[in-house]
Amino acid sequence: MNKPAVLIARAVFPEVVERLARYVEVEANQEDRVFSKAELIERLRGKTGAFTTGSVVIDAELLDANPQLKVVANMAVGYNNFDVSACTARGVLCTNTPDVLTETTADFGFALMMAAARRMTEAEHYLRRGEWNRWFYDMFVGSDIHGATLGILGMGRIGQAIARRGAHGFGMRVIYHNRSALSAQVEAECKATYVSKETLLRESDHLIIVVPYSKESHHAVGAAELAMMKPSATLTNIARGGVVDDAALADALADRRLAAAGLDVFEGEPQVHPRLLTVPNVVLTPHIASASVATRRAMAELAADNLIAALGLGPNAGKPPTPINPEVLRA
Numbered sequence: 326m327n328k329p330a331v332l333i334a335r336a337v338f339p340e341v342v343e344r345l346a347r348y349v350e351v352e353a354n355q356e357d358r359v360f361s362k363a364e365l366i367e368r369l370r371g372k373t374g375a376f377t378t379g380s381v382v383i384d385a386e387l388l389d390a391n392p393q394l395k396v397v398a399n400m401a402v403g404y405n406n407f408d409v410s411a412c413t414a415r416g417v418l419c420t421n422t423p424d425v426l427t428e429t430t431a432d433f434g435f436a437l438m439m440a441a442a443r444r445m446t447e448a449e450h451y452l453r454r455g456e457w458n459r460w461f462y463d464m465f466v467g468s469d470i471h472g473a474t475l476g477i478l479g480m481g482r483i484g485q486a487i488a489r490r491g492a493h494g495f496g497m498r499v500i501y502h503n504r505s506a507l508s509a510q511v512e513a514e515c516k517a518t519y520v521s522k523e524t525l526l527r528e529s530d531h532l533i534i535v536v537p538y539s540k541e542s543h544h545a546v547g548a549a550e551l552a553m554m555k556p557s558a559t560l561t562n563i564a565r566g567g568v569v570d571d572a573a574l575a576d577a578l579a580d581r582r583l584a585a586a587g588l589d590v591f592e593g594e595p596q597v598h599p600r601l602l603t604v605p606n607v608v609l610t611p612h613i614a615s616a617s618v619a620t621r622r623a624m625a626e627l628a629a630d631n632l633i634a635a636l637g638l639g640p641n642a643g644k645p646p647t648p649i650n651p652e653v654l655r656a
């Protein structure tokens with residue numbers, strides 16, 4: 326029997342390519358070229374499955390050009406690069422990689438928030454420039470984390486993991502806003518209190534954004550929302566570019582209407598809004614919140630598990646562990 330053919334659209338751990346190759350005919354992209362849409366459509370010809378990352382867009386046009394495609398397996402928990410309803414309508418299964426990256430991503434969100442609040446990169450740049458010639462009393466004074474109010478916008482798995490760190494590790498008061506309130510039990514575990522979005526913006530000393538990107542969350546934090554925040558507050562975005570209006574954020578940082586920000590994701594990344602590159606009070610990282618060795622391996626393995634199982638192969642044949650649109654499996 327012919328093995329089904331799969332495109333691995335971006336470079337990934339060689340062991341994962343080898344594992345997939347035991348089950349399927351693999352076309353890999355280990356040189357990690359970023360395919361244009363036309364090239365991606367071409368390379369998917371005859372492929373039943375695709376292994377994707379967050380930058381690989383799967384939309385109706387691509388699906389219509391490749392009606393043989395059965396599964397798209399994202400090596401990411403976020404899946405705004407997929408048009409899920411277009412996939413579902415065409416019987417294409419979508420999968421993602423939740424859970425395995427929760428704690429690592431929460432660690433990073435916390436680190437970015439702390440780096441922004443304590444002005445770490447600003448101070449490091451000063452030191453590297455050779456400007457440190459004496460100590461002075463208010464040199465790079467920032468704001469405290471312990472005892473402060475931590476605000477979380479989007480209280481899914483990663484938001485909850487950040488809440489636990491803040492409440493239990495740093496004695497923070499934790500408030501959150503979400504589409505719906507969590508159960509009383511989860512709220513108690515996270516020591517977190519549900520508030521309106523306006524209260525969240527007004528009361529947070531440190532606001533972390535962990536809400537998935539969608540049309541509804543586009544610019545959820547823009548000029549009007551930033552204006553509600555305390556001038557002493559920090560904002561950290563580890564969710565997706567586009568949830569925050571980066572131009573409005575750059576203005577608020579430049580005018581010191583907001584003390585500092587930590588950003589791991591950007592509108593139009595890998596491009597970064599030019600004004601964000603010039604304001605000193607922002608810590609910038611290139612979308613690495615899930616980037617620990619162990620977690621990136623776990624994400625790649627889970628994406629491969631999904632792909633293999635969705636193609637009816639391997640020990641979990643027909644039962645991919647983390648489907649996004651499981652109704653496709655039942656159809």
Ligand code: 8YV
Binds near residue numbers: 378402404426614
């Ligand atoms: C990925 C992410 O590194 O999982 C997500 O949603 O944003 C990151 O963990 C990125 O999307 C690459 O696929």
